[in-house]
Amino acid sequence: MAFTPGTAVVGQSGGPTAVINQTLVGVVKACLLRPELFTRVLGAVHGINGILKNEFVDFALEDPANLEAVAATPSSALKSVRRKASKEDCEQIFARFRELNVRAFFYIGGNDTAETAHIIDEMARAAGYDLACVHCPKTIDNDLRVTDHCPGYGSAAKFVAQAFIGDNLDNRSLAGIKINVVMGRNAGWLTAASALARIYPDDGPHLIYCPEVDFALDAFCRDVEAVYRRLGRCVVAVSEGIHGPGGAEIIALSEVDSHGNKQLSGSGALGDYLAEAVRRHLARVMPDKKHRVRADTFGYLQRCFPGVVSETDAREARLAGVAAVEAVVRGERSCSIAFQRFDDPYRVACFTTPLASVAKETKPLPRSWINEAGNDIVPERVLPYLRPLVGELPRIARLAGIR
């Protein structure tokens, strides 16, 4: 079906990534190249909030050279929104689209973002209004279905890997137990990236806990103790999303209250709780020694740290934006952009998948990528998957004379 020329609207939604503006600029530049199809190219400020409030950026007025600098800048340049669209929101959005003669809507974000695009798409269909709704994937969590991996993940994984490389060196120089809490509410993809930090056989992280396996505090303490007895030190990667059987919270409500909140990121509560549990355990089983136990929560730094960007991720994020426009030009009306992966040499090809196949549910780290004990990843599965997405990491060397 030929595309009805009209206005294109692009928006960004959900948490930022280091490369989300590559996708934005990919969409914008590809649209600007076809003024006969996209008569105006507008950016919605704060995602659907901008559509509801009529706050748009007109990309015809933006300096093309500055656009490239924006592409290289982390975090949503159009600003973002966490709002999940209600039915009323979608009706208002659709009314605005008619008003502005919007014929293409590109929404960059995760599974909730795909869901919003999906609802608006169905509304347009029901009204017989020709509108292309395309979701462009974005999430450091890497938990979108269908696609091999998500733009934003490679750079966040690079940050996590570099953080663990540094922290392992720190821990090796001043021994102790170090627990690092990594983002990822539902999926262990980002936590698994900590394994890239292992260069020498005794390098940490020595233990990795993902939310795909139920977490047991006593087993955790015994795991830490075993590594600590063997190496005299222990670096641990823990996903912020770990939970007990049936999704039971690790920190009981009363303890959460002392921190005043239940959100996972932007709080050191989980790390502090685990460190204290290890401290108590070691005081009991190894009472004759002083134990140095610390916890860091990587927090928001992980998701859009400037200067720690995977080149592959940046390139692919741009590609996803361009592919979204190409899909519309080809005549697609409703889709999400996904990556098919090829290896030897590594490369991706974009394809489209129905919005419903990406919306709502997320994709966990496969159970077979986690070891049986649930305290480590399976390197042969995780590392070949991850390495091309992250790219080169800083080279680390040791003195030969240190045993």
Place this chain on the structure above:
Amino acid sequence: MAFTPGTAVVGQSGGPTAVINQTLVGVVKACLLRPELFTRVLGAVHGINGILKNEFVDFALEDPANLEAVAATPSSALKSVRRKASKEDCEQIFARFRELNVRAFFYIGGNDTAETAHIIDEMARAAGYDLACVHCPKTIDNDLRVTDHCPGYGSAAKFVAQAFIGDNLDNRSLAGIKINVVMGRNAGWLTAASALARIYPDDGPHLIYCPEVDFALDAFCRDVEAVYRRLGRCVVAVSEGIHGPGGAEIIALSEVDSHGNKQLSGSGALGDYLAEAVRRHLARVMPDKKHRVRADTFGYLQRCFPGVVSETDAREARLAGVAAVEAVVRGERSCSIAFQRFDDPYRVACFTTPLASVAKETKPLPRSWINEAGNDIVPERVLPYLRPLVGELPRIARLAGIR
């Protein structure tokens, strides 16, 4: 006085930095170039612990090419130690030095490290044993006296600046209040580096709290509220070392106990406490709105993050190591290496200063570099000082169409 040829020993002490091995390799390579003076070049493993336990690396056996890779690797390659030398330790160290015919001791570290070198130096003097004791400065805290700045600081400051650039972009895209806790127990130098993240007039950090000014929780909450009312968001930099009048702890003991420990780093307790205080304050003064308040504690990532290294810092750290050996060759017996700074163009020259002038006490951020209200730095003082030490930061761009 001519140097008595003999063994050179080098060690690393205290917390790691991203460039501490540049200084190590600077010392080692300069010594290896003069085998007529330094008949052996040994590295003490875990600082003075290695001397006490007779654990050394013989640098004659290390591959020179690998040494360069070690120089570029963060965190003490010889491993470190937090042990403050007792009088008995020093006596044992001195006995070992006689045994190994050690004639030059290079100790890389902060003020406690200088103190240890100072004690050993005095012991050698009293015994009429010819020993050169040289302290090479190192600390991300930048709080050593005499020197203009310390190796390790520039790279940590770069990490903090980049972290705030990213976090400010994050906060701008999804508004709220964000508190970031930065290392620095006694001095606000590293916290002050957050100001480098301000590129546009409304960029954070909007408030900066250093330990040089007494912290008052109520004033803090009112400061945050004022910025939040003005901009709709607020990014705050807080030193982990903030305290009330007379050094009073911010977190009362009972609250520290719920976290099980009192150490500042490796715990999210302070950030969580401040976030909760702001949350309660806003719930009282702005009850009709939901407020998003988060805290991150940058933790150990700040001190030796691989890949975020100031080139100036790396170069100067190497220089400090070379200058230490040159001082000994020139005939100095007891000194610490310090930087004199020149501007337009920026450069440093090394000079030596007595160990006693660097040992023990630290150097705070001058009060005149902090604004009168104690909630910000004075940009005209801090930024020209910092910029050359940190070097170039990632370029950030905005869309022109966003007001």
